[in-house]
Amino acid sequence: MLSKINLKLVNYFLLIITLASIFLFTCYGNTASRFYLLHFRFFELSIGGFFAILLYNTMSIHRYYKYLFYGAFISLLLLLFIPYGNNQIKVMLTTLFTICILVLGRYYYQEDKISKYVLQNKLVIYLGKISFSLYLWHQLIFAFFRYVFFESIGLLESLLLIFLTVLLSAITYHFIENPFRNKNLISSKNVYWILSIVFLISTSSAIYIYLIGGVYKDFPSVGITKNDVERSGYNFFSSTENIHIKYNEDARKLDVDFQYNTKPKILVIGNSYGRDVVNIFSESSIANEIDLIYFDINKVKTDQDIIQRWQQADLIVFAAKNVLKKDWVKEVASLNGLGVDFDKIICFGTKDFGYSNGIHYNNISTIKDFTQYYVNMRKGIIKLELELKKEWNTNYVSLIEPVANDSGQIRIFNKDGKFLSQDTLHLTKAGAVFYATILNTKLKLFLENYKPKVSG
Numbered sequence: 001m002l003s004k005i006n007l008k009l010v011n012y013f014l015l016i017i018t019l020a021s022i023f024l025f026t027c028y029g030n031t032a033s034r035f036y037l038l039h040f041r042f043f044e045l046s047i048g049g050f051f052a053i054l055l056y057n058t059m060s061i062h063r064y065y066k067y068l069f070y071g072a073f074i075s076l077l078l079l080l081f082i083p084y085g086n087n088q089i090k091v092m093l094t095t096l097f098t099i100c101i102l103v104l105g106r107y108y109y110q111e112d113k114i115s116k117y118v119l120q121n122k123l124v125i126y127l128g129k130i131s132f133s134l135y136l137w138h139q140l141i142f143a144f145f146r147y148v149f150f151e152s153i154g155l156l157e158s159l160l161l162i163f164l165t166v167l168l169s170a171i172t173y174h175f176i177e178n179p180f181r182n183k184n185l186i187s188s189k190n191v192y193w194i195l196s197i198v199f200l201i202s203t204s205s206a207i208y209i210y211l212i213g214g215v216y217k218d219f220p221s222v223g224i225t226k227n228d229v230e231r232s233g234y235n236f237f238s239s240t241e242n243i244h245i246k247y248n249e250d251a252r253k254l255d256v257d258f259q260y261n262t263k264p265k266i267l268v269i270g271n272s273y274g275r276d277v278v279n280i281f282s283e284s285s286i287a288n289e290i291d292l293i294y295f296d297i298n299k300v301k302t303d304q305d306i307i308q309r310w311q312q313a314d315l316i317v318f319a320a321k322n323v324l325k326k327d328w329v330k331e332v333a334s335l336n337g338l339g340v341d342f343d344k345i346i347c348f349g350t351k352d353f354g355y356s357n358g359i360h361y362n363n364i365s366t367i368k369d370f371t372q373y374y375v376n377m378r379k380g381i382i383k384l385e386l387e388l389k390k391e392w393n394t395n396y397v398s399l400i401e402p403v404a405n406d407s408g409q410i411r412i413f414n415k416d417g418k419f420l421s422q423d424t425l426h427l428t429k430a431g432a433v434f435y436a437t438i439l440n441t442k443l444k445l446f447l448e449n450y451k452p453k454v455s456g
Contacts, residue, residue: 011053018046026088034088044095051099133169133177141165147358151375213243221364222357222422223429248426251275251282254294257305258312263291264450267313269306270297270348274319276427277348283429284436284443300332310338314450319348321425325391344450347392351399352381353412353421360412361419370417374409382408402438 021043025034034040078093101119118124127134141161142153150157179185209216218225229243242249252275258265268278278294281287293309297320300306310316310333318324324347333340354360354375367373381400389396403411403420412420420431427435436443 011050014046014050014053018043018050021046022092025091031087044091047095047099048102051102127166130166130169130173133172134165137168137172138165141168146356148362149359151359152355215243221361221417222419224422244422245272245426247279247429247432248272248275251278251294252296254278254292255296256293257309258291258293260291263289264447265291265293265312265314266317266446266450267293267295267309267315268317268319269295269300270317270319271321272426273321273348273350274317276351276432277317277319279427279429279432280435280439281443283432285440286443286447289447301335304336307336307338310336314344315446316345317348318345321350324388342395346395346397347388348397349388349399350381350384351421351425352377353410353419353424354378355424357412357419357422357424364417367413367417370413371411371415373413374405374407374411377404377408377410397439397442399435402435 021039021041025040025043028040078089141164145157145161146153153161180191212226212229215224215226215229224243254268266281268274268281270277274294274297278292281290281292295303295306295309297318318329326342329342329345330340332338355378360373360375377400385398385400389398400410405411412424414420414430414434416430418430419428420434422428
């Protein structure tokens with residue numbers, strides 16, 4: 001039992017690290033980091049602990065009741081009407097909504113009819129009992145079905161998978177969870193032994209699969225073989241040497257100064273999408289005729305190397321996943337004291353190759369003509385494409401138009417059945433070669449239109 005002094009200290013400590021976690025979650029990191037890493041998501045757990053300690057042994061919280069009720073009601077409304085894409089806000093609101101419901105349920109479920117009948121009915125109580133199984137099953141089921149059966153998961157598919165998740169969760173709850181809790185059926189000592197053995201086997205297997213990047217055999221459709229894993233080294237928690245992103249990451253080697261005075265100087269500024277563009281140039285027929293370098297878009301406001309490279313470049317290419325507006329380019333230039341000549345600045349557009357490669361990988365043996373195999377793009381991609389095209393006009397290079405059909409679907413294979421993208425967003429080597437070929441004429445125009453500035 002914590003003393004009052006210790007309780008206060010714990011409360012203050014929880015408050016500080018909770019605020020720090022919220023700050024990190026809202027201001028730093030990418031989507032994957034915010035989802036997987038503890039310091040980004042710690043506030044979701046600590047807020048519950050904070051309220052548990054705050055309200056411990058405090059049965060009289062009537063003065064907070066209406067605020068908690070309003071907080072829960074407003075959070076629910078906002079969750080329903082906030083559009084897709086505001087995931088950080090949705091997580092914050094979901095956490096607040098959950099806290100309000102738990103507190104209200106703890107103290108008012110008997111006297112509040114809504115809480116009593118909505119949150120304390122037999123169905124909700126049962127879902128609470130199997131909630132751990134629901135947590136374990138839902139990701140497996142949704143990921144597996146998206147990989148094997150559904151290109152995308154809509155309303156009907158979601159309802160089917162939710163039903164299956166609940167069914168399997170109920171089965172594991174009654175036939176695995178409950179029996180393991182019954183000491184008359186199995187002793188605690190045996191439970192610990194079984195869990196320890198299963199943990200070692202599953203963890204060891206997972207670490208091995210992680211180290212080899214899941215490449216347990218050759219995958220010619222994405223251009224990856226077991227020998228590639230051995231040559232590049234195993235994936236020891238490297239953010240750049242992972243076998244699946246190495247081709248894209250290798251473009252960072254061109255983050256150097258220009259080397260030649262007699263070749264057209266092309267500066268590509270971008271993120272992973274920019275590195276895809278670097279690979280398109282590198283795989284093209286003009287690769288040996290240009291002086292090509294890359295600059296990370298995240299450094300343009302802080303790294304002074306951009307100034308000299310910007311001034312020397314005959315052609316500046318912007319390519320990034322986010323929408324690149326001309327006003328943003330002007331801002332970057334002004335921060336570095338650079339001029340903006342939009343006649344020598346172009347934008348390579350966005351791209352998308354469907355929701356998942358899994359289901360298409362499983363269909364490869366049945367595809368007769370890869371050049372006629374098209375899939376649906378994610379929602380919003382066409383709208384983004386049109387916005388970028390309108391923004392940049394003739395200085396826009398579309399990566400969607402050359403591989404889309406009249407129905408707004410996208411091609412995902414080259415003629416030999418190799419994926420253009422390994423993750424539906426970034427290019428494989430086959431994809432870079434494919435784009436270098438279909439954009440060959442446009443790339444050659446760069447040589448004609450942008451003459452090198454010869455110095456010294």
